[in-house]
Amino acid sequence: xxxxxxxxxxxxxxxxxxxxxxxxxxxxxxxxxxxxxxxxxxxxxxxxxxxxxxxxxxxxxxxxxxxxxxxxxxxxxxxxxxxxxxxxxxxxxxxxxxxxxxxxxxxxxxxxxxxxxxxxxxxxxxxxxxxxxxxxxxxxxxxxxxxxxxxxxxxxxxxxxxxxxxxxxxxxxxxxxxxxxxxxxxxxxxxxxxxxxxxxxxxxxxxxxxxxxxxxxxxxxxxxxxxxxxxxxxxxxxxxxxxxxxxxxxxxxxxxxxxxxxxxxxxxxxxxxxxxxxxxxxxxxxxxxxxxxxxxxxxxxxxxxxxxxxxxxxxxxxxxxxxxxxxxxxxxxxxxxxxxxxxxxxxxxxxxxxxxxxxxxxxxxxxxxxxxxxxxxxxxxxxxxxxxxxxxxxxxxxxxxxxxxxxxxxxxxxxxxxxxxxxxxxxxxxxxxxxxxxxxxxxxxxxxxxxxxxxxxxxxxxxxxxxxxxxxxxxxxxx
Amino acid sequence: xxxxxxxxxxxxxxxxxxxxxxxxxxxxxxxxxxxxxxxxxxxxxxxxxxxxxxxxxxxxxxxxxxxxxxxxxxxxxxxxxxxxxxxxxxxxxxxxxxxxxxxxxxxxxxxxxxxxxxxxxxxxxxxxxxxxxxxxxxxxxxxxxxxxxxxxxxxxxxxxxxxxxxxxxxxxxxxxxxxxxxxxxxxxxxxxxxxxxxxxxxxxxxxxxxxxxxxxxxxxxxxxxxxxxxxxxxxxxxxxxxxxxxxxxxxxxxxxxxxxxxxxxxxxxxxxxxxxxxxxxxxxxxxxxxxxxxxxxxxxxxxxxxxxxxxxxxxxxxxxxxxxxxxxxxxxxxxxxxxxxxxxxxxxxxxxxxxxxxxxxxxxxxxxxxxxxxxxxxxxxxxxxxxxxxxxxxxxxxxxxxxxxxxxxxxxxxxxxxxxx
Numbered sequence: 001x002x003x004x005x006x007x008x009x010x011x012x013x014x015x016x017x018x019x020x021x022x023x024x025x026x027x028x029x030x031x032x033x034x035x036x037x038x039x040x041x042x043x044x045x046x047x048x049x050x051x052x053x054x055x056x057x058x059x060x061x062x063x064x065x066x067x068x069x070x071x072x073x074x075x076x077x078x079x080x081x082x083x084x085x086x087x088x089x090x091x092x093x094x095x096x097x098x099x100x101x102x103x104x105x106x107x108x109x110x111x112x113x114x115x116x117x118x119x120x121x122x123x124x125x126x127x128x129x130x131x132x133x134x135x136x137x138x139x140x141x142x143x144x145x146x147x148x149x150x151x152x153x154x155x156x157x158x159x160x161x162x163x164x165x166x167x168x169x170x171x172x173x174x175x176x177x178x179x180x181x182x183x184x185x186x187x188x189x190x191x192x193x194x195x196x197x198x199x200x201x202x203x204x205x206x207x208x209x210x211x212x213x214x215x216x217x218x219x220x221x222x223x224x225x226x227x228x229x230x231x232x233x234x235x236x237x238x239x240x241x242x243x244x245x246x247x248x249x250x251x252x253x254x255x256x257x258x259x260x261x262x263x264x265x266x267x268x269x270x271x272x273x274x275x276x277x278x279x280x281x282x283x284x285x286x287x288x289x290x291x292x293x294x295x296x297x298x299x300x301x302x303x304x305x306x307x308x309x310x311x312x313x314x315x316x317x318x319x320x321x322x323x324x325x326x327x328x329x330x331x332x333x334x335x336x337x338x339x340x341x342x343x344x345x346x347x348x349x350x351x352x353x354x355x356x357x358x359x360x361x362x363x364x365x366x367x368x369x370x371x372x373x374x375x376x377x378x379x380x381x382x383x384x385x386x387x388x389x390x391x392x393x394x395x396x397x398x399x400x401x402x403x404x405x406x407x408x409x410x411x412x413x414x415x416x417x418x419x420x421x422x423x424x425x426x427x428x429x430x431x432x433x434x435x436x437x438x439x440x441x442x443x444x445x446x447x448x449x450x451x452x453x454x455x456x457x458x459x460x461x462x463x464x465x466x467x468x469x470x471x472x473x474x475x476x477x478x479x
Numbered sequence: 480x481x482x483x484x485x486x487x488x489x490x491x492x493x494x495x496x497x498x499x500x501x502x503x504x505x506x507x508x509x510x511x512x513x514x515x516x517x518x519x520x521x522x523x524x525x526x527x528x529x530x531x532x533x534x535x536x537x538x539x540x541x542x543x544x545x546x547x548x549x550x551x552x553x554x555x556x557x558x559x560x561x562x563x564x565x566x567x568x569x570x571x572x573x574x575x576x577x578x579x580x581x582x583x584x585x586x587x588x589x590x591x592x593x594x595x596x597x598x599x600x601x602x603x604x605x606x607x608x609x610x611x612x613x614x615x616x617x618x619x620x621x622x623x624x625x626x627x628x629x630x631x632x633x634x635x636x637x638x639x640x641x642x643x644x645x646x647x648x649x650x651x652x653x654x655x656x657x658x659x660x661x662x663x664x665x666x667x668x669x670x671x672x673x674x675x676x677x678x679x680x681x682x683x684x685x686x687x688x689x690x691x692x693x694x695x696x697x698x699x700x701x702x703x704x705x706x707x708x709x710x711x712x713x714x715x716x717x718x719x720x721x722x723x724x725x726x727x728x729x730x731x732x733x734x735x736x737x738x739x740x741x742x743x744x745x746x747x748x749x750x751x752x753x754x755x756x757x758x759x760x761x762x763x764x765x766x767x768x769x770x771x772x773x774x775x776x777x778x779x780x781x782x783x784x785x786x787x788x789x790x791x792x793x794x795x796x797x798x799x800x801x802x803x804x805x806x807x808x809x810x811x812x813x814x815x816x817x818x819x820x821x822x823x824x825x826x827x828x829x830x831x832x833x834x835x836x837x838x839x840x841x842x843x844x845x846x847x848x849x850x851x852x853x854x855x856x857x858x859x860x861x862x863x864x865x866x867x868x869x870x871x872x873x874x875x876x877x878x879x880x881x882x883x884x885x886x887x888x889x890x891x892x893x894x895x896x897x898x899x900x
Contacts, residue, residue: 020717027724031732038739053751060755065766075762078755096577097601100751102591102758112594113750116577116604118820120741120827121851123616123837124607128735137727144720237633237715241498241625244719248621253509256609260516263603267523271597272559272583276534283541350602366606377602415792422792 003167007175008182011149015183021145025183028133028141032190036130040088040197046115050080050099054438061435066426068414069402070324073395076104077435081111081383084374084442085203086211089194090131092375095119101384103391105328105398106288108335110271111384130194131369134215135362136251138187139222143243145183146226149176150477151236159477173231173474177467180223184216191215204445211372214452217459218365222247224466231473250360258356258363266352268345278338285334288327296323313408320411321403328399332392339388343381350377357458364458371452374442378451383440390438397434401427489656499626499661506622507668513611514672517569518680520608524564524575531581535559548882549875550795553586553868560584560864560893562857565848566682570673570690571612571840573849576604580854582861586872588805589865590757590813593858594750611673612843615694616836617730619669620701624722626661627705630654632715654706662702670694686846693842700835730836737830745826747819753812760808764801776800779807786877796876803869817855824851860896867891 015021057078064072080100087094098111116127125136150172153159162172195208226243233239269277286295291312303315303322312319357364370376402411405427414425442448493499539556546552562580579596598604607613631654670691677687708722764772773787780803789797831838844850871891874880 020720024720024724035735049749053749053755057755060759067765071762071765076758078751080751093601093605096604098596100754102754110595110597112596112754114577114596117574117596117854118747118750118816118823120738120745120823120830121574121841122734122738122827122831122834123730123840124613125617125731126734126738126837128731136731140723140727144716148716237629237636240716240719241629244621244625244723248618248625252618252621253609255606256613257512259603259606260512260520260609263523263599263608264516264519268600270527270581270599272581273527273531273534275583276531276538279538346600346602349600353602353606377600380601417792 003171004175004178007167007172008179011176011179012182015145015179024141024144025187028137028187029190031137032130032133035128035133036089036190036194039091039129040194043083043088043091043094046094046099047083050082051439053078053100054080054082058435058437062429062432064429064432066429068411068425069321069398069406069427069431070105072432073105073324073398076102077390077394078102079383079387079390079438080440081380082440084379085198085201086195086207086373086442087375088198089129089191089211090369090373090375091127091129092131092370092373093377093380094375095127097380101387103387103394105324105395106331108339108388108391111380130191131366131373134187134191135218135365135369138215138219139247139251139362141187142180142184142219142222143226143240143247146176146180146223147230147239147243148236149180149227150230150474151233151239152230154234155236163477168475169477170471170475172477173227173470176230177224177227177470180227181220184219184223187219188212188216203442207372207374207445207448210445210449210452211369214365214368214372214456214459217456217463218361221361221459221462221466224463224470228466228470228473231470231477251362254356254360255363255366258353258359261356262349262352266345266349268349269342271342274338274342278334281334281338282331285330286327288324288331291319291323293323296326299323299326315408317403318406318408318411320408321399321401321406324402325396325399328392328395332388336388339384343384346377346381354455357455358461361459361462364455364462368452368455368459371455372448374448376451379442382443386438386440390436394435398431401431401434405431486656486660489653489660493657493660493664499664502622502626503664503668506619506665507671509614509618510611510669511672513609513614514569514676516608517572517610518676520572520610521564521569524568524580528561528563528581531559531561535583543884543887546882548795549872549880550798552882552887553795553799553872555585556890557583557585558864558868558890558893560857560861561895562853562860563895566680567677567686567690567847568849569676569680569847570610571843571847571849572608572610573612573844573847574851574854575849576608578851578854580857584861584865584868586799586802586865586868588757588761588802589862590753590806590809591761593861594754612840612847615669615697615843616840619665619698620726620730620836621723622665623662623698623701623705624719624726626665627658627702628709628719628722629715630657630706630709632709632713632718635712636715654710658702658706658709662698666695666698669698690843690846693839697835697839729834734830734834734837737827737833741823741826741830745819745822747823748812748815750816753809753816756812757805757809761801761805764804769797772797772801772804775804775807779803780873783873783877786879796873799869799872799876817858820851820855824855827851856896860893864891864893 061077064075078100083091083094095115098114100113101111102109153162191212195212199205199208225246229239229242233242286293291300299322300319303319304310307315309315353363354367357367371378406425410424413421416422539558542555543552546555560582564575576599579598581597582592582595584592674687674691677690704725705722708718711718769789777784777787828841831841841850845852868891875886
């Protein structure tokens with residue numbers, strides 16, 4: 001054990017004397033701190049803005065005057081997706097997905113306004129976030145620190161001397177790995193600071209810790225990879241170019257290729273295409289605005305039977321409201337069916353993409369990082385589902401008011417030119433309280449960590465495999 | 480030593496350099512994959528559009544068949560608007576993963592419809608596809624860096640550096656030629672798939688020429704930079720780290736910094752404000768005196784001044800008038816939203832000169848008509864189509880023409896301008 005520590009300490013001394021190592025580490029740290037600060041400021045502002053807009057939207061809805069209830073169904077409501085606290089480390093899908101949805105009767109609208117659509121476009125890598133700095137540049141720094149670990153001793157012919165003094169190959173490799181691990185822990189300090197900031201904003205401790213652990217694993221993959229190549233290859237320059245090539249493939253090429261491969265393997269129909277297919281189904285359901293629609297004849301007959309009346313005017317409930325309720329319910333069922341199918345398709349694509357995480361740790365870490373940060377596809381889809389629940393609840397709440405608080409006769413005279421008659425078709429504004437409060441909160445830490453499961457498994461396997469390789473070839477090390 | 484023979488000698492040296500040949504093959508393969516996957520995606524987008532156009536027409540016909548007045552005909556008929564991919568789009572898919580290029584709009588207030596986003600899976604959009612522009616702008620420089628950084632250093636560590644310098648006469652000559660040969664091979668491997676497809680798929684010769692020249696200058700720029708760095712008397716690892724540092728700076732850090740700065744310099748109003756304002760205006764109109772709405776309406780459309788009288792409590796012309804007034808009420812905001820994006824793009828075009836990779840990608844996206852400008856042009860086309868739709872129905876509603884199904888045959892149809900270079 002002492003020997004291993006000695007090797008590790010020696011490696012640190014070497015880095016301290018190397019201008020290259022010092023400068024690279026310094027630049028990395030500066031870049032990280034600047035990026036972390038800017039991203040934190042941006043996400044904090046986004047969060048406040050959206051929470052503010054949400055409160056504003058609720059207030060305006062509740063402050064509407066007395067109206068015909070169906071007008072409020074079309075007046076509609078807005079919900080906003082507030083970003084999770086950990087999004088200050090990994091904003092993930094937040095900038096590329098719409099952040100608000102307009103909710104109204106009979107329609108499921110798409111999420112509107114994505115940051116990426118209004119931002120200046122300066123190439124595919126210009127959304128710099130702390131997560132991206134770790135995913136893209138962390139490996140480069142570890143390559144610079146780690147590539148020479150063994151091969152340097154070999155080139156300087158110190159390897160033979162070390163071994164002659166009784167240092168086994170295993171001790172040497174373990175010592176270097178320890179030194180790299182210590183470096184990784186230092187590199188993770190800014191991440192820890194950002195995680196603390198997130199915890200202070202209400203993030204769950206376990207999710208924040210999991211995020212740090214995920215990046216620890218990821219950086220270890222790259223340090224072990226550097227070490228392994230340093231053990232295997234004879235010349236320092238070959239190790240370095242080899243690692244650079246692996247970095248190019250792992251971080252830049254394979255993720256983009258995986259995207260192209262996923263869409264080729266499993267193309268997905270867009271919303272308009274799905275909507276058009278849905279409309280064909282919906283036409284069979286009947287229009288909830290029209291009590292004469294044949295689709296509602298049975299409903300009408302049932303009501304007449306139940307209340308033993310034979311005229312719409314004699315019903316104790318407003319037929320128009322009942323039809324609207326029924327129409328919305330069946331329509332929503334169909335809409336949800338199609339929306340679910342589309343979301344399942346997106347998840348299928350995402351899981352196909354995640355499978356490529358076994359080819360490159362960068363995809364695996366990106367996926368795990370988004371999942372744990374609460375900025376993954378699952379989060380956006382949960383937002384869409386929660387928004388739909390809000391929509392259905394307030395629309396049906398209003399339809400209930402329509403059926404129970406407004407008489408049929410008053411209702412059909414709503415367009416009367418007599419202001420007194422028109423006034424009777426309005427219901428009191430107190431009824432708008434059917435709208436509940438909406439705050440989009442991240443899923444619990446446990447669920448998010450669970451979502452990251454397969455990617456974390458991939459990263460762990462990468463680590464174990466590379467560690468095994470380093471130990472295996474390291475203990476057979478010959479000068 | 481004469482030049483041609485020196486050239487032949489270097490070339491034959493390169494032919495035996497297995498590492499180098501592997502890289503050239505990798506570049507060729509990657510360029511081919513980029514082009515093929517781009518072609519696939521464009522074909523998929525075209526097929527989608529063809530399908531949508533049919534489904535859209537069918538849906539509209541069914542919807543219109545049930546209507547018996549102009550107002551309901553306008554209310555229930557949606558119209559597909561779209562921006563088809565250009566011939567060169569395969570090389571730079573650009574904004575098409577993130578910005579919507581298809582909508583279905585109807586004659587209601589447009590501000591409530593135009594921000595809808597029918598875009599693909601955000602997980603895929605976030606990473607971005609592997610297209611040729613990305614390959615050329617971001618991947619190619621790293622290949623050049625790997626191939627060129629140790630031109631001197633490798634000879635130095637092999638102990639041949641001094642010998643080569645003294646026998647070559649001029650110190651820079653052998654390195655320059657080596658660098659040139661290596662870069663030229665990389666360039667040809669990269670450009671070949673692009674050329675083959677461009678020349679065979681109806682991409683205009685002008686577009687192809689500009690794209691190839693841009694690529695050539697770009698490879699030239701990195702070659703000069705790499706050979707300059709390689710000539711420094713440092714170890715190969717320092718030179719490689721330094722070159723990669725430059726790449727990081729121009730490909731990621733400067734663009735990211737410029738993006739943050741530009742987004743602060745040119746503010747864009749919050750989208751939520753636009754839609755909230757529009758909704759208030761549209762809904763308030765129900766409770767406002769009808770004359771208020773009509774007055775605001777005829778300010779924009781004086782030609783209907785004589786026709787705003789209403790004889791019934793609800794008339795479609797009033798309904799659509801307040802939809803239009805709703806749009807008018809957000810004009811300042813939505814104009815600022817649009818202007819903000821134009822201004823950001825203008826600044827980004829300037830800032831891109833700091834970042835050759837961003838610049839090359841922008842050039843390719845402009846040629847392919849897949850940049851922000853193209854998104855904005857498409858948005859303007861949707862607006863102008865919506866205006867045609869209004870003009871069509873206003874004629875019928877305000878003049879109170881009897882409903883005539885046959886007249887709907889001449890409903891305006893969306894036609895993409897397809898403006899490319």
